[in-house]
Amino acid sequence: MRRDSPSGGILVLGEIRSGRLHPAALELTAKARLLADDMGAEVSTLLLFSEIDVDPETLIGYGADSVICVRDRRLGLFDQEVQSRILYRIIRDTRPGIVLAPATTSGRSIMPAVAAKLRTGLTADCTGLDIDPETKQLLQTRPAIGGNIMATIRTPEHRPQMATVRPRTFAIPASDPNRAGSVKELTLPDHCFESRVVPLGLERSDGDDVNIQDRDVVVSGGKGMKKQENFVLLRDLAELLDGGVGASRAAVDNKWIPYSHQVGLSGKVVAPKVYFAVGISGTVQHLAGMQTSGMIVAINKDPEAPIFKVADIGLCGDLFDIVPRLIEVLRGRKGV
Amino acid sequence: MKIAVLIKQVPDSDDVRMDEATGTMVREGVGTMINPLDLHALQEALKIRSSRGGEVTAISMGPPQAETALREALALGADEAVFLSDPRFAASDTWATARTLSEAIEATGPYDLVIAGEKATDGETGQVGPEVAVMLDVPFSTYVSGIEFESGNSLVVSRTVEDGIERQRLSIPCLLTVLRDINEPTMPTLSGKRAARRADLPAWDLDRLGLSPEEIGLKGSPTRVVRIFHPQITRSPRLFKGNDIERGIAELLTELEGLGITGREGVS
Ligand SMILES: Cc1cc2nc3c(=O)[nH]c(=O)nc-3n(C[C@H](O)[C@H](O)[C@H](O)COP(=O)(O)OP(=O)(O)OC[C@H]3O[C@@H](n4cnc5c(N)ncnc54)[C@H](O)[C@@H]3O)c2cc1C
Ligand SMILES: Nc1ncnc2c1ncn2[C@@H]1O[C@H](COP(=O)(O)O)[C@@H](O)[C@H]1O
Numbered sequence: 001m002r003r004d005s006p007s008g009g010i011l012v013l014g015e016i017r018s019g020r021l022h023p024a025a026l027e028l029t030a031k032a033r034l035l036a037d038d039m040g041a042e043v044s045t046l047l048l049f050s051e052i053d054v055d056p057e058t059l060i061g062y063g064a065d066s067v068i069c070v071r072d073r074r075l076g077l078f079d080q081e082v083q084s085r086i087l088y089r090i091i092r093d094t095r096p097g098i099v100l101a102p103a104t105t106s107g108r109s110i111m112p113a114v115a116a117k118l119r120t121g122l123t124a125d126c127t128g129l130d131i132d133p134e135t136k137q138l139l140q141t142r143p144a145i146g147g148n149i150m151a152t153i154r155t156p157e158h159r160p161q162m163a164t165v166r167p168r169t170f171a172i173p174a175s176d177p178n179r180a181g182s183v184k185e186l187t188l189p190d191h192c193f194e195s196r197v198v199p200l201g202l203e204r205s206d207g208d209d210v211n212i213q214d215r216d217v218v219v220s221g222g223k224g225m226k227k228q229e230n231f232v233l234l235r236d237l238a239e240l241l242d243g244g245v246g247a248s249r250a251a252v253d254n255k256w257i258p259y260s261h262q263v264g265l266s267g268k269v270v271a272p273k274v275y276f277a278v279g280i281s282g283t284v285q286h287l288a289g290m291q292t293s294g295m296i297v298a299i300n301k302d303p304e305a306p307i308f309k310v311a312d313i314g315l316c317g318d319l320f321d322i323v324p325r326l327i328e329v330l331r332g333r334k335g336v
Numbered sequence: 337m338k339i340a341v342l343i344k345q346v347p348d349s350d351d352v353r354m355d356e357a358t359g360t361m362v363r364e365g366v367g368t369m370i371n372p373l374d375l376h377a378l379q380e381a382l383k384i385r386s387s388r389g390g391e392v393t394a395i396s397m398g399p400p401q402a403e404t405a406l407r408e409a410l411a412l413g414a415d416e417a418v419f420l421s422d423p424r425f426a427a428s429d430t431w432a433t434a435r436t437l438s439e440a441i442e443a444t445g446p447y448d449l450v451i452a453g454e455k456a457t458d459g460e461t462g463q464v465g466p467e468v469a470v471m472l473d474v475p476f477s478t479y480v481s482g483i484e485f486e487s488g489n490s491l492v493v494s495r496t497v498e499d500g501i502e503r504q505r506l507s508i509p510c511l512l513t514v515l516r517d518i519n520e521p522t523m524p525t526l527s528g529k530r531a532a533r534r535a536d537l538p539a540w541d542l543d544r545l546g547l548s549p550e551e552i553g554l555k556g557s558p559t560r561v562v563r564i565f566h567p568q569i570t571r572s573p574r575l576f577k578g579n580d581i582e583r584g585i586a587e588l589l590t591e592l593e594g595l596g597i598t599g600r601e602g603v604s
Contacts, residue, residue: 017499078502080466081475105497109478112463116434116470121558124430124461143567145347145458150567158558196475198505200492211498217597241597259517260496265457266372266516273595295595296571297588308575313591315584316577322585329585 008160009042010035011096013087014059015106017078018202019051024102024167026062031129031170032100033063035138038131041097044068046090048083050076056183061175067183077199078106084113085192091118096160098138100129103164115162121155122162127169127292128152137161147269147288167213168271210244212261217243218272220263220290223250224279224300224319231256233323234278240330246270246290248280264289279319282307299323337390339381340441341414342452342464343374345398345405370405373453375412375521377514380483381451382413382522388485391415393444397425397436403537410532411524418444421539424549429557430459434467436552439545441472450511454479465513476511477504481518 010032014025025045032043042065047056049071056067070086087110091099099114101107103125115122128141132154138161140153155161212218219238221231231245238245246263247256263270265285275293280286282298282305290296291310298311299319308314315322348367370378381392394409396402397420406417420440428436441450450472455462462478469476482494486505495502496515506512524532542552549555576584592598 078497079504080477084470105479105495108462109466109476112430112461112466113470113476115463116431116467119431119558121429121431122461122463123559124459124463139562144460147567150565151561152563152565154560154562155558156560196507196510197477200503200505202497202500202502204500214498241592274592274597292567295591303575303577308573310571311573311575312571313584313588314573314575315581315588316575317581322581325581326585326588329589333589 008095008097009044009065010098010100011091011094011160012043012045012064013099013101013107013110014045014047015102015104016047016049016052017106018204019049019053021047021052021054021058022102022104022167023172024104024165025059026172027167027170028100028102028165029059029062029064030173031165032098035098035129035131036063038133039097039136042066044094044096046070046087048075048086050074057181058175060179060181060183061177062173063179065181067181069183069185070188071185072188072193074193077202079195079197079199080106080109080113081195081197082193084110084117086188088114088117089188089192090186091160099160099162101164103166107164111162111164118158118160118162120158120160120162121153122164123153123155124164126163126165129163129165138163143269143292147291148284166269166271212244212246212263213268213270215244215270216273217241217276218246218263218270218274218290218293219243219276219278220246220248220280221251221256221278222248222280222286223254225251225256226279228254228256230320233320233327234276236327237276237323237330240327240334241274243272243274248283248286277307277311278323280307281305282310337384337388337449338445338447339384339390339392339449339451340445340447341374341378341381341392341394341409342437342450342468343378343394343396343405343409344371344453344456345369345396345402346371346456346458368401368404370408371453371456371458373455373514373516376516376518377451377453378409378412378414379519379521380514381449383519384449384483384485390448393418393447395437395440395444396420397428397433397440399426400539403539406537407532407535408524410535411528412522413525413528416444417535417537419537419539420545422541424542424553427554427557428552429559430461430463430467431558432552432554432556434464434471435556436545436547437464438468438471439547440540441468443545446509448509450474450509452511452513454513454515462513465511469511472509472511474509474511475506476513477506478513480512480514483512483518
């Protein structure tokens with residue numbers, strides 16, 4: 001789409017999976033609010049669902065001027081074709097200047113489909129969003145080449161400006177109970193729900209397998225863990241901190257833990273509040289997946305290990321002494 | 337079954353070194369390789385060919401040296417390779433890349449299946465696959481870690497997503513982007529290597545593809561990179577060893593409390 005439309009507002013696609021609102025919906029709505037205030041624009045949050053665990057009005061407290069709801073039983077299971085068609089339609093009708101969605105597996109499927117159809121730009125996995133004070137354009141900043149460089153990207157001519165945003169990038173502020181806004185329920189014609197994709201179901205993984213990208217704390221182990229059985233130490237530590245267990249590629253290659261736990265260039269990028277690297281040397285490829293974490297704690301017996309260069313707290317010694325001691329101290333604190 | 341596999345040449349991450357002074361990856365003299373996930377895409381196509389018959393075509397867009405990626409694909413067993421190269425393709429963003437690739441897919445197809453990697457290690461956008469699907473007007477699925485064919489014109493994919501494994505049925509033709517878990521890539525074959533050596537890979541340029549210069553390269557790209565910089569993550573590392581470790585643990589606990597991380601209640 002060329003820029004002929006009035007500089008519209010900001011549209012946020014809120015994600016709902018299995019009836020649960022993803023926290024990124026609050027995060028992006030709040031961020032959109034800040035951006036909209038810089039441009040003098042409105043924020044709308046779009047929710048597509050069959051069931052939802054919060055009152056859509058909640059989004060108003062986080063900064064939405066309007067919440068657009070499409071409630072339909074056919075939206076219960078994720079269907080990229082239906083969701084992109086609906087998002088496309090709403091963009092066409094409301095002409096936002098900016099569209100934001102979380103960089104989740106869903107957001108990263110729907111957004112490129114919609115951008116392709118609109119013939120506009122899309123910036124993936126942003127970790128920074130600002131409004132250029134002069135042009136009022138969206139400045140989209142994202143890591144590239146494994147986080148070793150950052151690139152700021154603009155969409156000068158085409159509208160809307162679209163970006164997926166890595167969840168947990170921006171703080172979620174407290175809700176403002178005094179904010180005013182509206183909730184609109186939209187009924188769409190049947191053909192909007194036609195699809196060449198048939199969702200058959202979701203087999204949930206739980207417990208240990210909760211996505212490590214969603215955790216406040218990640219405790220990762222590397223080759224220094226020596227064998228699979230020793231990962232129980234990390235699981236204990238992670239559990240005490242309500243965190244998830246990650247791993248270096250060396251640990252995954254040794255089949256000590258499944259690939260879905262791998263952090264790094266060829267695994268997941270995580271940015272928890274606290275990242276523990278236990279028996280991990282800190283190669284460039286591993287750092288690519290965790291160096292933007294809030295606080296980094298490294299446990300390694302080699303004082304020269306590169307991980308210590310990026311660690312806020314480095315504990316240099318045998319992990320088989322340090323981790324059990326840490327667990328003991330944490331348990332003591334809780335009085336268990 | 338006619339299958340197209342989209343292959344991108346990326347800098348070799350085995351070679352990745354850091355420039356200590358600037359804190360960036362050293363790119364000069366760094367080798368190139370096929371994007372690792374694209375090897376899984378190719379492997380899956382070869383697997384499907386061996387069970388269902390058909391033909392596998394590898395397609396790549398890139399600078400002249402990207403031809404080696406296609407020769408590698410032939411060595412691994414692809415039947416055909418289509419090389420898209422033209423200085424005017426340079427600086428394409430995902431939209432322009434997808435536009436170029438989809439034109440080549442239409443010109444050399446029709447295909448029953450298009451397989452791409454979920455994302456490339458350099459750009460890391462994962463956008464090209466879905467964009468190509470929309471431009472071809474075929475259904476697509478992403479994050480695919482398993483494919484089963486059904487009788488009739490459909491297949492069922494398993495998608496590995498945040499909270500589990502999702503299953504979806506798609507009608508054929510369709511486009512899939514695949515994850516590493518889908519298979520184990522194999523080695524090049526002798527006959528493949530021979531074919532790779534012999535293959536003539538004339539580059540398709542803009543004119544042969546019949547695209548307008550407005551749609552491709554920098555001109556056709558809606559996005560512009562306006563600034564590149566090195567992330568400044570300032571940390572002041574504190575290292576504790578020997579007898580200091582207890583003190584380190586105590587400081588760690590204070591920090592955790594400061595961050596509000598007190599852990600789960602009632603865990604023993
Ligand atoms: C294309 C490509 C992609 C890659 N992608 C990834 C990726 O996504 N993620 C990733 O992690 N790697 C990745 N790698 C691999 C990476 O280069 C390293 O091989 C890997 O990260 C090393 O893992 P490690 O730190 O666990 O092992 P090592 O480098 O062997 O380090 C083990 C560390 O444990 C310490 N140690 C040993 N015993 C003890 C003990 N008892 N107490 C305390 N410390 C101890 C040692 O001092 C050492 O520092 C990739 C490589 C390539 C080529
Ligand atoms: N220039 C290209 N030539 C061929 N395939 C590509 C190209 N760029 C991207 N792809 C395909 O699209 C996937 C995702 O790439 P990206 O969107 O760049 O992360 C890759 O794994 C390839 O399968």
